[in-house]
Amino acid sequence: MNLSNLKPASGSVKTRKRIGRGPGSGLGGTSTRGHKGAKSRSGYKHKIGFEGGQMPIQRRLPKFGFKNINRISYKAINLSTLQELAESKNLTHIGLQELRNAGFISASQLVKILAKGTLTSKIEVEAHAFSKKAEDAIITLGGSVSKLGGKSEKAE
Structure with a gap:
């Protein structure tokens, strides 16, 4: 074996289709595009969601729900926690740092x-918000509640 007789394995290389090269090639005329219609013409571009003139699925199905851009989502922590x-x-003060260190938030x-x-x-x-019952439960035992500023004031 040397460089002069190297060739690819049999069946591994196909010759490409030469379309639009006259009737003798068998691939002339319509050039494998079929007859008429948008797909047969030059410049055809598939539009996303186009279903051949049929009412597309994104217009057939109704709109559903909405996302409130002003929503404030809290991580809920219970009194039992x-x-x-x-x-x-053995803590007497629980703030965000203690909850973070414990892995709750x-x-x-x-x-x-x-x-x-x-x-x-x-x-x-110390937290961003409290339910009324939770606040009352903490205060009745002699504890104290402090609300942190920031985004929480919008929610209340």
Whole structure:
């Protein structure tokens, strides 16, 4: 074997179709495009969603729902969670940093304290929002509530 007799494996190389080269080639005339219609003509470009003149699916189906651009989404933390955290770490003040360190929230999340569960220890809680019952439960035990500024004032 040398460079003068190298050739590709049999069947691995196909000759390309030479369309539009006259009737003798068998691929002249319509050049494999069929007869008439937009697809047979030069400059045809497929429009996204076009279904041949039939009413397209995105116009047949009704619109559904909407996204409120002013929505503020909070990460819900229950009183039972605060109680467990206060007992396990022996805390009297629970703020965003303590919740982040415990893995309950990420750095960018807003926090709302909800009243599910019971609270038995006196703690100071710092969050963006509180439910009325949660706020009352913390205050009745002698704890304190402080609302953080920022986006939370829009929601209330």
